[in-house]
Amino acid sequence: MGGPASQTVVMKFGGTSVADADRIRNAAKRIVSAKEDGNRVVAVLSARGKTTDELISLAYEVSDQPHPREMDMMLSTGERISCALAAMVINDLGHEAESLTGSQAGIVTDTSHTKARIIDVRTERIERVLDEGKIVLVAGFQGTSASIRSDDGEYELHGNVTTLGRGGSDTTAVAIAAALGADVCEIYTDVGGVYSADPRLVPEATKLPILSFEEMLEMSASGAGVLQLRSVEYARNHGVRIHCRSSFDDGPGTFVLTEDETMERPLVTAVTHSTDDARITLTQLPDRPGVAGRVLTALAAANVNVDMIIQNEPESEGHSADMSFTVPRDDLHAARAALEPLIAELGIGEVATDPKMGKVSLVGAGMRTHPGVAAKTFSVLGDADINIEMISTSPIKISCVVHEDDVPTAVRELHRAFELGEDSIRREDPRGDDHRPRAA
Amino acid sequence: MGGPASQTVVMKFGGTSVADADRIRNAAKRIVSAKEDGNRVVAVLSARGKTTDELISLAYEVSDQPHPREMDMMLSTGERISCALAAMVINDLGHEAESLTGSQAGIVTDTSHTKARIIDVRTERIERVLDEGKIVLVAGFQGTSASIRSDDGEYELHGNVTTLGRGGSDTTAVAIAAALGADVCEIYTDVGGVYSADPRLVPEATKLPILSFEEMLEMSASGAGVLQLRSVEYARNHGVRIHCRSSFDDGPGTFVLTEDETMERPLVTAVTHSTDDARITLTQLPDRPGVAGRVLTALAAANVNVDMIIQNEPESEGHSADMSFTVPRDDLHAARAALEPLIAELGIGEVATDPKMGKVSLVGAGMRTHPGVAAKTFSVLGDADINIEMISTSPIKISCVVHEDDVPTAVRELHRAFELGEDSIRREDPRGDDHRPRAA
Numbered sequence: 001m002g003g004p005a006s007q008t009v010v011m012k013f014g015g016t017s018v019a020d021a022d023r024i025r026n027a028a029k030r031i032v033s034a035k036e037d038g039n040r041v042v043a044v045l046s047a048r049g050k051t052t053d054e055l056i057s058l059a060y061e062v063s064d065q066p067h068p069r070e071m072d073m074m075l076s077t078g079e080r081i082s083c084a085l086a087a088m089v090i091n092d093l094g095h096e097a098e099s100l101t102g103s104q105a106g107i108v109t110d111t112s113h114t115k116a117r118i119i120d121v122r123t124e125r126i127e128r129v130l131d132e133g134k135i136v137l138v139a140g141f142q143g144t145s146a147s148i149r150s151d152d153g154e155y156e157l158h159g160n161v162t163t164l165g166r167g168g169s170d171t172t173a174v175a176i177a178a179a180l181g182a183d184v185c186e187i188y189t190d191v192g193g194v195y196s197a198d199p200r201l202v203p204e205a206t207k208l209p210i211l212s213f214e215e216m217l218e219m220s221a222s223g224a225g226v227l228q229l230r231s232v233e234y235a236r237n238h239g240v241r242i243h244c245r246s247s248f249d250d251g252p253g254t255f256v257l258t259e260d261e262t263m264e265r266p267l268v269t270a271v272t273h274s275t276d277d278a279r280i281t282l283t284q285l286p287d288r289p290g291v292a293g294r295v296l297t298a299l300a301a302a303n304v305n306v307d308m309i310i311q312n313e314p315e316s317e318g319h320s321a322d323m324s325f326t327v328p329r330d331d332l333h334a335a336r337a338a339l340e341p342l343i344a345e346l347g348i349g350e351v352a353t354d355p356k357m358g359k360v361s362l363v364g365a366g367m368r369t370h371p372g373v374a375a376k377t378f379s380v381l382g383d384a385d386i387n388i389e390m391i392s393t394s395p396i397k398i399s400c401v402v403h404e405d406d407v408p409t410a411v412r413e414l415h416r417a418f419e420l421g422e423d424s425i426r427r428e429d430p431r432g433d434d435h436r437p438r439a440a
Numbered sequence: 441m442g443g444p445a446s447q448t449v450v451m452k453f454g455g456t457s458v459a460d461a462d463r464i465r466n467a468a469k470r471i472v473s474a475k476e477d478g479n480r481v482v483a484v485l486s487a488r489g490k491t492t493d494e495l496i497s498l499a500y501e502v503s504d505q506p507h508p509r510e511m512d513m514m515l516s517t518g519e520r521i522s523c524a525l526a527a528m529v530i531n532d533l534g535h536e537a538e539s540l541t542g543s544q545a546g547i548v549t550d551t552s553h554t555k556a557r558i559i560d561v562r563t564e565r566i567e568r569v570l571d572e573g574k575i576v577l578v579a580g581f582q583g584t585s586a587s588i589r590s591d592d593g594e595y596e597l598h599g600n601v602t603t604l605g606r607g608g609s610d611t612t613a614v615a616i617a618a619a620l621g622a623d624v625c626e627i628y629t630d631v632g633g634v635y636s637a638d639p640r641l642v643p644e645a646t647k648l649p650i651l652s653f654e655e656m657l658e659m660s661a662s663g664a665g666v667l668q669l670r671s672v673e674y675a676r677n678h679g680v681r682i683h684c685r686s687s688f689d690d691g692p693g694t695f696v697l698t699e700d701e702t703m704e705r706p707l708v709t710a711v712t713h714s715t716d717d718a719r720i721t722l723t724q725l726p727d728r729p730g731v732a733g734r735v736l737t738a739l740a741a742a743n744v745n746v747d748m749i750i751q752n753e754p755e756s757e758g759h760s761a762d763m764s765f766t767v768p769r770d771d772l773h774a775a776r777a778a779l780e781p782l783i784a785e786l787g788i789g790e791v792a793t794d795p796k797m798g799k800v801s802l803v804g805a806g807m808r809t810h811p812g813v814a815a816k817t818f819s820v821l822g823d824a825d826i827n828i829e830m831i832s833t834s835p836i837k838i839s840c841v842v843h844e845d846d847v848p849t850a851v852r853e854l855h856r857a858f859e860l861g862e863d864s865i866r867r868e869d870p871r872g873d874d875h876r877p878r879a880a
Binding site: 073 | 517539
């Protein structure tokens with residue numbers, strides 16, 4: 001399992017890694033192996049396979065709008081079952097394990113049912129069980145609610161079960177790792193790491209040995225599904241070293257570290273993409289202060305997550321401009337409904353929509369010091385006859401909105417042009433020879 | 441729903457009453473109706489249909505001997521799902537409901553995982569939610585563990601999830617009713633009450649309007665499956681009025697009350713039976729003090745529940761006797777294994793077993809003052825050519841062990857001979873005309 005003895009290790013196994021009895025046994029063996037290496041081990045488990053989806057269906061069988069508090073009470077059971085099963089296996093393997101619910105593990109959240117945020121981790125019980133020499137299993141994705149008192153920032157426990165939203169088990173693991181001061185938070189998946197592009201689109205994509213938090217944040221935000229964005233933010237804010245690795249083999253995966261630890265960075269690290277975007281364009285938007293704010297407030301009130309926003313300069317002062325933005329395709333209907341009333345109110349020309357959009361992004365910490373990446377990106381896509389609909393950049397990312405059908409070609413061409421494939425790059429690795437990059 | 445306004449009502453719905461979306465809706469409507477009658481309502485729910493069995497199978501897929509603590513963590517999820525689903529429906533019906541886990545509901549148990557006993561009910565949270573005008577839904581069959589300090593009888597919470605064993609939701613409901621001082625604990629089932637015999641065997645069996653706790657205890661102990669024995673004991677000890685009624689119609693079912701409330705009792709109230717017994721006979725048991733104790737201790741250590749015990753007088757002092765007892769058929773193997781070592785140790789002749797035994801019992805508070813019941817029972821069975829293998833009596837019960845195949849005839853003949861059928865008896869009912877017995 002690597003790493004010297006007597007470290008504290010938090011391991012997180014996702015739904016596919018505990019989907020059936022065999023996989024639960026496999027996860028239990030990984031956990032026991034880490035313990036036998038001398039570590040203090042906390043493992044965070046997700047619900048088995050499709051359990052959460054099945055529970056959601058069950059709720060919609062009895063209610064069109066299931067009450068969020070009750071949804072959480074129900075959804076939280078899936079992870080508890082996984083943990084109990086894994087604890088049984090670990091006990092059979094001759095080690096002592098105790099499963100804890102989110103509440104028992106001291107995960108305190110705000111009161112936003114189905115999308116709660118962690119506000120504290122009270123580690124007393126986890127520490128006590130670890131001190132007894134036992135392995136701790138924690139039900140991911142859940143906590144117990146508290147309201148923050150405005151006067152002193154302290155909170156008052158309500159004791160209702162909350163859940164953290166999709167992918168919340170990553171955040172549970174990172175939060176526990178932060179609170180325990182763990183040496184590493186290992187995220188186990190069936191893909192075994194973070195790749196230079198989605199291997200399903202780009203077979204020669206390489207597994208990345210190291211990423212900075214900033215790169216991982218940009219990648220999670222622009223389509224890389226390995227780690228939940230919120231968990232990466234939490235890890236960055238609390239300095240938790242993440243290791244994304246495979247549930248099925250012992251090799252190293254991808255370390256996500258602070259930028260100091262990642263040393264010299266390549267120009268471009270990875271190409272990410274998404275194919276479930278839609279574009280909305282508001283034409284002849286009056287050029288008055290507050291108009292854009294009114295539009296975005298209406299979308300926020302409808303719970304529509306706006307991604308890229310572009311507004312043209314008006315032709316001359318006081319005249320109108322166009323404003324375009326992308327939203328998740330599933331939110332397109334809600335977005336239109338929220339915007340229609342504004343046509344008359346603000347005097348907008350029309351609300352045009354384009355539902356089949358995608359996005360391709362280049363991410364790399366080295367971009368900061370190399371301004372040529374954008375120009376090369378545009379010419380690569382141009383050479384491939386791909387029309388760029390919208391562009392947005394950050395210091396370490398360039399995103400281009402393109403037609404959904406162009407996404408696979410765009411990803412492959414950029415991956416090739418920036419030489420991200422196997423054998424085409426070598427990265428610095430501060431952890432020595434044991435951790436050389438391997439074939440994807 | 442009956443009953444004046446502003447009462448506190450605890451309602452319990454079993455697994456078949458919440459087995460699917462339609463039944464959950466039905467249960468939710470019953471709960472809302474009780475609330476709309478002006479009652480403070482707490483409903484205790486079991487896991488849906490076969491959920492608990494499925495979870496147990498899941499455990500045995502990963503472990504031959506699932507760790508009891510983890511079994512409880514897992515099994516407790518079924519009732520939570522039922523409660524959350526019912527709460528969603530109730531919220532949709534325009535009422536406010538909150539589901540609580542056993543732990544949240546303040547059910548404190550000892551530390552005997554999978555068969556814990558309730559040692560306290562801390563009602564603060566239930567009372568608070570009731571005071572907010574909400575309906576409280578409590579996950580049955582579970583609690584949170586505590587150890588009792590021997591010095592002062594106080595307990596210290598451990599906070600592990602415990603379960604109460606099969607049928608434990610009845611006990612949860614009764615315990616909450618006792619702690620709240622509820623006016624009634626309503627146990628909803630698909631059979632709608634307690635009958636003078638199993639209607640599957642005796643079509644003319646009548647629904648009993650009233651039973652005393654003592655009668656119900658004897659009936660639960662001798663095969664009536666409507667109420668868990670432990671819940672009846674708890675109800676008797678705490679004076680909780682139980683009303684067993686139908687999930688599907690509004691009519692009254694069976695009230696279980698203290699003997700003062702049940703007024704004049706008929707001679708015989710019901711015939712109960714079981715068909716899953718086995719008999720073990722130890723021959724030539726040495727007539728020494730402590731021998732029987734040694735036998736029963738060995739069986740208790742093997743977790744074998746001994747029912748009826750009969751020992752012959754030895755022919756003369758110092759000589760050997762035979763000892764027979766019945767055990768659940770499923771325990772026969774374990775019982776033999778526990779007894780084999782005693783053959784040599786104690787000098788027993790042999791351990792003979794008879795696996796196909798059954799038991800038929802007559803229960804009735806009126807028996808106390810009418811000694812003729814036993815004689816009539818024996819002659820009824822004799823006239824039917826049924827051989828009585830063993831007999832045991834209590835002040836309000838006569839039990840006869842017979843061959844399993846004779847059980848149906850024995851039940852029918854006794855039911856007929858003691859005139860327990862429809863139209864053959866009328867009972868006093870202290871609750872007036874609204875609650876006259878109805879057809880079964």
